[in-house]
Amino acid sequence: MGKKIIIFDNVYDIKKTKINLNKKNLKLIEKNYINSLFYYEQFLALNQKNTTQKDEVDISRKYFDNIQKERILISKILLKKTKINNLDYLNLNNLLCDNIRKLCEFKNENSSPIYSDDTGHLTPYGSKYLFNKAHTQINSLLNKNVK
Numbered sequence: 056m057g058k059k060i061i062i063f064d065n066v067y068d069i070k071k072t073k074i075n076l077n078k079k080n081l082k083l084i085e086k087n088y089i090n091s092l093f094y095y096e097q098f099l100a101l102n103q104k105n106t107t108q109k110d111e112v113d114i115s116r117k118y119f120d121n122i123q124k125e126r127i128l129i130s131k132i133l134l135k136k137t138k139i140n141n142l143d144y145l146n147l148n149n150l151l152c153d154n155i156r157k158l159c160e161f162k163n164e165n166s167s168p169i170y171s172d173d174t175g176h177l178t179p180y181g182s183k184y185l186f187n188k189a190h191t192q193i194n195s196l197l198n199k200n201v202k
Contacts, residue, residue, distance in 0.1 A: 061196050062137045064130050064146040066175040066185070068123040069093075069159070076101075093170050094118060095161045105166075115158035118170075122152070122159070126175075143196045150188045 074097055076086045089100050094117045098110065106114065130146060137144040151169070152159040161169055169181035177185060 059143075059197060061143045061145060061193070062133065064133055064144070064148060065126070066151065066177060067126045067130075067148050067159075068175045069118055069170060069173055070121045070123055071173050072121060074101075093161070093168065093173075095168055112158065114161055118159035118161050119152055119157045143199065145189065145192055145196060147185060147189060150185060150192075 071091075071093060073090045074094075076089060081089070089097055092100060094114050095106075098106065098114060130148065134144055134146065163169060163180050163184040165180070167180035168178055169184060170176070171178045171181070
């Protein structure tokens, strides 16, 4: 029908893991609240300081290590299907995660968190951050093979 179709992959689901809070003198409600957060927010809540470069690498690796493995498989299947059907495909995860270095971004340029939950939802800051990273590729795909 002459319409341009671009398949966008979902942002990866990243599971949350509880951290050991036994050594901290925290109330149960504080421990439960901190364990409900993602790693970056947990780090800030527990350390009350800015992150160092080493902290950021450690946190980035923790996000990458906790990507839901089935989501990676789904992304591979989706890529294969789009190639078979000659459709354009944009994997948004490649804009947030580096598969070679095994790191995922977790904050924007203003140090606001990107992820809001463990099911691939982004914070408003994360959505804007991802769009700013993706808009050039989106425009390129939209203008590809335009007659």
